[in-house]
Amino acid sequence: xxxxxxxxxxxxxxxxxxxxxxxxxxxxxxxxxxxxxxxxxxxxxxxxxxxxxxxxxxxxxxxxxxxxxxxxxxxxxxxxxxxxxxxxxxxxxxxxxxxxxxxxxxxxxxxxxxxxxxxxxxxxxxxxxxxxxxxxxxxxxxxxxxxxxxxxxxxxxxxxxxxxxxxxxxxx
Amino acid sequence: xxxxxxxxxxxxxxxxxxxxxxxxxxxxxxxxxxxxxxxxxxxxxxxxxxxxxxxxxxxxxxxxxxxxxxxxxxxxxxxxxxxxxxxxxxxxxxxxxxxxxxxxxxxxxxxxxxxxxxxxxxxxxxxxxxxxxxxxxxxxxxxxxxxxxxxxxxxxxxxxxxxxxxxxxxxxxxxxxxxxxxxxxxxxxxxxxxxxxxxxxxxxxxxxxxxxxxxxxxxxxxxxxxxxxxxxxxxxxxxxxxxxxxxxxxxxxxxxxxxxxxxxxxxxxxxxxxxxxxxxxxxxxxxxxxxxxxxxxxxxxxxxxxxxxxxxxxxxxxxxxxxxxxxxxxxxxxxxxxxxxxxxxxxxxxxxxxxxxxxxxxxxxxxxxxxxxxxxxxxxxxxxxxxxxxxxxxxxxxxxxxxxxxxxxxxxxxxxxxxxxxxxxxxxxxxxxxxxxxxxxxxxxxxxxxxxxxxxxxxxxxxxxxxxxxxxxxxxxxxxxxxxxxxxxxxxxxxxxxxxxxxxxxxxxxxxxxxxxxxxxxxxxxxxxxxxxxxxxxxxxxxxxxxxxxxxxxxxxxxxxxxxxxxxxxxxxxxxxxxxxxxxxxxxxxxxxxxxxxxxxxxxxxxxxxxxxxxxxxxxxxxxxxxxxxxxxxxxxxxxxxxxxxxxxxxxxxxxxxxxxxxxxxxxxxxxxxxxxxxxxxxxxxxxxxxxxxxxx
Numbered sequence: 001x002x003x004x005x006x007x008x009x010x011x012x013x014x015x016x017x018x019x020x021x022x023x024x025x026x027x028x029x030x031x032x033x034x035x036x037x038x039x040x041x042x043x044x045x046x047x048x049x050x051x052x053x054x055x056x057x058x059x060x061x062x063x064x065x066x067x068x069x070x071x072x073x074x075x076x077x078x079x080x081x082x083x084x085x086x087x088x089x090x091x092x093x094x095x096x097x098x099x100x101x102x103x104x105x106x107x108x109x110x111x112x113x114x115x116x117x118x119x120x121x122x123x124x125x126x127x128x129x130x131x132x133x134x135x136x137x138x139x140x141x142x143x144x145x146x147x148x149x150x151x152x153x154x155x156x157x158x159x160x161x162x163x164x165x166x167x168x169x170x171x172x
Numbered sequence: 173x174x175x176x177x178x179x180x181x182x183x184x185x186x187x188x189x190x191x192x193x194x195x196x197x198x199x200x201x202x203x204x205x206x207x208x209x210x211x212x213x214x215x216x217x218x219x220x221x222x223x224x225x226x227x228x229x230x231x232x233x234x235x236x237x238x239x240x241x242x243x244x245x246x247x248x249x250x251x252x253x254x255x256x257x258x259x260x261x262x263x264x265x266x267x268x269x270x271x272x273x274x275x276x277x278x279x280x281x282x283x284x285x286x287x288x289x290x291x292x293x294x295x296x297x298x299x300x301x302x303x304x305x306x307x308x309x310x311x312x313x314x315x316x317x318x319x320x321x322x323x324x325x326x327x328x329x330x331x332x333x334x335x336x337x338x339x340x341x342x343x344x345x346x347x348x349x350x351x352x353x354x355x356x357x358x359x360x361x362x363x364x365x366x367x368x369x370x371x372x373x374x375x376x377x378x379x380x381x382x383x384x385x386x387x388x389x390x391x392x393x394x395x396x397x398x399x400x401x402x403x404x405x406x407x408x409x410x411x412x413x414x415x416x417x418x419x420x421x422x423x424x425x426x427x428x429x430x431x432x433x434x435x436x437x438x439x440x441x442x443x444x445x446x447x448x449x450x451x452x453x454x455x456x457x458x459x460x461x462x463x464x465x466x467x468x469x470x471x472x473x474x475x476x477x478x479x480x481x482x483x484x485x486x487x488x489x490x491x492x493x494x495x496x497x498x499x500x501x502x503x504x505x506x507x508x509x510x511x512x513x514x515x516x517x518x519x520x521x522x523x524x525x526x527x528x529x530x531x532x533x534x535x536x537x538x539x540x541x542x543x544x545x546x547x548x549x550x551x552x553x554x555x556x557x558x559x560x561x562x563x564x565x566x567x568x569x570x571x572x573x574x575x576x577x578x579x580x581x582x583x584x585x586x587x588x589x590x591x592x593x594x595x596x597x598x599x600x601x602x603x604x605x606x607x608x609x610x611x612x613x614x615x616x617x618x619x620x621x622x623x624x625x626x627x628x629x630x631x632x633x634x635x636x637x638x639x640x641x642x643x644x645x646x647x648x649x650x651x652x653x654x655x656x657x658x659x660x661x662x663x664x665x666x667x668x669x670x671x672x673x674x675x676x677x678x679x680x681x682x683x684x685x686x687x688x689x690x691x692x693x694x695x696x697x698x699x700x701x702x703x704x705x706x707x708x709x710x711x712x713x714x715x716x717x718x719x720x721x722x723x724x725x726x727x728x729x730x731x732x733x734x735x736x737x738x739x740x741x742x743x744x745x746x747x748x749x750x751x752x753x754x755x756x757x758x759x760x761x762x763x764x765x766x767x768x769x770x771x772x773x774x775x776x777x778x779x780x781x782x783x784x785x786x787x788x789x790x791x792x793x794x795x796x797x798x799x800x801x802x803x804x805x806x807x808x809x810x811x812x813x814x815x816x817x818x819x820x821x822x823x824x825x826x827x828x829x830x831x832x833x834x835x836x837x838x839x840x841x842x843x844x845x846x847x848x849x850x851x852x853x854x855x856x857x858x859x860x861x862x863x864x865x866x867x868x869x
Contacts (some may be wrong), residue, residue, distance in 0.1 A: 052854040053744060054840055055790035056866075064837065064846060064854050071846045071854060073837040106836045163838050 362394025606643030810860025
């Protein structure tokens with residue numbers, strides 16, 4: 001409903017501005033927090049399905065699944081953000097995101113607790129993330145936005161999907 | 173009616189490059205003392221096809237250039253010209269030049285005109301300057317001819333043009349020749365009047381639209397030589413009835429202005445069989461005329477030239493036929509199965525089972541033959557080496573003989589494309605660093621001429637490509653000293669021979685005393701290894717000081733599908749490539765020895781092999797077998813290393829389609845790829861050399 005309010009407000013200010021500044025995000029829940037990603041980066045949303053584990057990789061890289069013949073890695077965002085582990089249930093959702101790394105298109109899944117909404121956010125209202133010091137990494141957060149009195153953290157998909165390359169030593 | 177010619181360009185370029193390769197290998201094979209007529213014919217035919225094709229597509233610069241080559245080759249073919257080394261070198265250079273021109277046109281780039289002109293001049297010089305006696309006599313005869321005809325021209329009853337009665341055979345169109353195109357070419361030579369004879373056209377019901385029923389009565393006016401006419405009809409000579417006569421009277425009006433050209437023409441005919449369109453004597457001027465032609469052309473063509481994005485493949489018709497047969501069988505099986513399924517009752521179970529077995533077989537065969545389409549003989553790669561060796565050995569002043577074997581070994585198209593650069597690098601290395609100077613060889617008691625062998629063969633599920641030379645071999649001491657100097661190894665490091673040779677794969681590692689432009693900069697070997705590894709292969713070096721070295725590249729037979737053995741480790745499934753499995757055995761603790769209290773080894777016949785516990789290195793918590801007696805040991809071999817993989821159980825053998833992990837993810841040590849199992853889940857394919865490395869950490 002607040003979106004509607006939001007939209008209405010924007011519309012009062014003029015249609016031009018809405019077209020120029022509104023960006024759509026897909027918001028989802030991790031624990032008690034709201035996160036969102038640029039909706040143009042979302043390829044599809046799937047329910048949780050068993051994953052084939054990959055040995056000797058960071059624990060948040062859960063493994064790979066078969067997405068219509070393509071091998072797609074799945075990352076657990078709770079693990080990655082140190083939000084504690086949650087049991088995977090049939091309600092658990094995998095959001096398939098697209099990114100471009102070194103000129104190559106990649107798709108990857110991220111495990112989230114649930115997707116909540118598609119939200120319109122006025123670009124001008126996005127705040128830059130505060131510095132939390134060293135305790136919480138804010139490197140994946142692009143900005144903060146207030147939706148329905150609640151803070152939503154906007155994630156940078158490219159940084160999120162960049163894998164820490166553990167296999168740099170490919171020569172013996 | 174205009175057809176978009178651009179769609180045929182790709183085919184033309186492919187054929188031309190093939191032709192160029194044929195010319196190149198032909199020229200290299202030519203033996204000056206004992207000339208093989210057939211060989212020259214092959215070269216000539218290739219040049220002729222390129223000329224014809226480029227003419228059709230309007231690449232005049234190419235066709236003009238080829239024409240000069242062709243003239244030279246023609247004289248050689250008829251024995252009118254001695255084949256000399258310089259002539260061969262000029263021709264080889266022209267082949268290169270032509271290749272560059274074609275590449276430039278294909279990619280829509282500017283043709284390097286000055287270079288073309290330079291080569292053309294060299295060809296002209298070869299044609300004119302050093303013509304032997306025989307052609308001179310003929311030239312005189314020719315000039316007399318021309319003088320007579322020009323005298324005739326002055327008298328008013330000149331050769332004003334040609335009258336051609338051209339009646340093609342019915343199948344002319346099927347040979348790919350288009351009369352309209354030829355007329356267009358004729359028109360460029362002079363005023364053309366064509367009268368079509370419709371008498372041969374049958375009634376509508378009898379008409380076969382693919383046949384040519386027409387014949388023509390052509391009159392072409394202008395001062396045109398017989399050769400020019402012949403050139404145009406060259407391709408259809410055997411497919412038509414044709415009569416060519418000179419036009420002698422009645423049309424002389426157009427003749428007079430060309431009178432002043434006639435003396436020039438005498439010269440040009442006397443000196444050479446120049447491209448007819450340039451009736452000039454001086455080679456410099458010809459090349460400048462050509463240059464103008466060329467500068468105009470590529471620009472015009474630039475727009476339509478596309479980047480060569482799509483790649484195509486030429487497939488043996490036999491392979492396609494097999495494929496069609498298989499599909500036929502598949503359709504039969506399918507109809508049989510649907511018949512069984514129509515009113516199914518339990519007593520038809522046997523029939524159903526048979527059908528499914530047959531379907532399985534069909535699928536497998538079909539899959540094999542589809543994969544087979546991607547296979548090309550390795551000669552596609554090897555064919556460039558005779559030239560490379562020829563050029564390099566001249567440059568290095570070494571005597572080197574190249575021997576090829578197993579050129580017909582078939583490898584995947586991707587391999588053909590990606591292996592060629594690494595292979596060039598290895599061969600260059602062998603020539604530059606491996607083979608010694610002739611005097612050094614004699615001093616070392618070896619034959620003066622060094623030998624480089626390029627071998628390709630199948631071994632197991634692998635293709636092996638070897639570069640073998642009988643040169644000086646790798647000096648372990650020098651390698652070691654160099655590695656210590658570069659800080660790659662500790663001074664007291666103990667290295668096996670193999671490890672020592674592997675040092676050359678490090679970036680920036682070169683033992684050459686001086687840099688040459690051939691090799692020695694120390695870049696390359698690391699790239700070579702990376703390329704080969706990216707193909708899923710590996711590279712091995714063997715060498716004996718003073719005797720020579722062997723560099724062997726092992727590549728998987730096909731890159732997309734492999735026979736795999738599924739193994740269970742806990743509740744996870746892994747695929748072991750079947751080709752790397754030697755045997756599987758039960759083992760008990762008594763057979764196990766511990767090295768330094770940690771590494772486990774077991775004795776297999778007279779070899780001690782390390783045991784790699786899969787559940788440990790992959791940290792599988794659900795593993796059922798933790799004691800050696802509870803599981804199975806799969807003895808595998810990879811990159812010359814053997815080890816025993818300890819797994820819970822064997823599951824089954826199946827063909828798996830290899831999917832890249834790197835496409836969306838990254839390279840994982842010990843894993844070469846992934847595949848999708850029958851139930852839709854993902855299983856990882858083990859990389860044996862990687863596993864061995866992993867377990868050694």
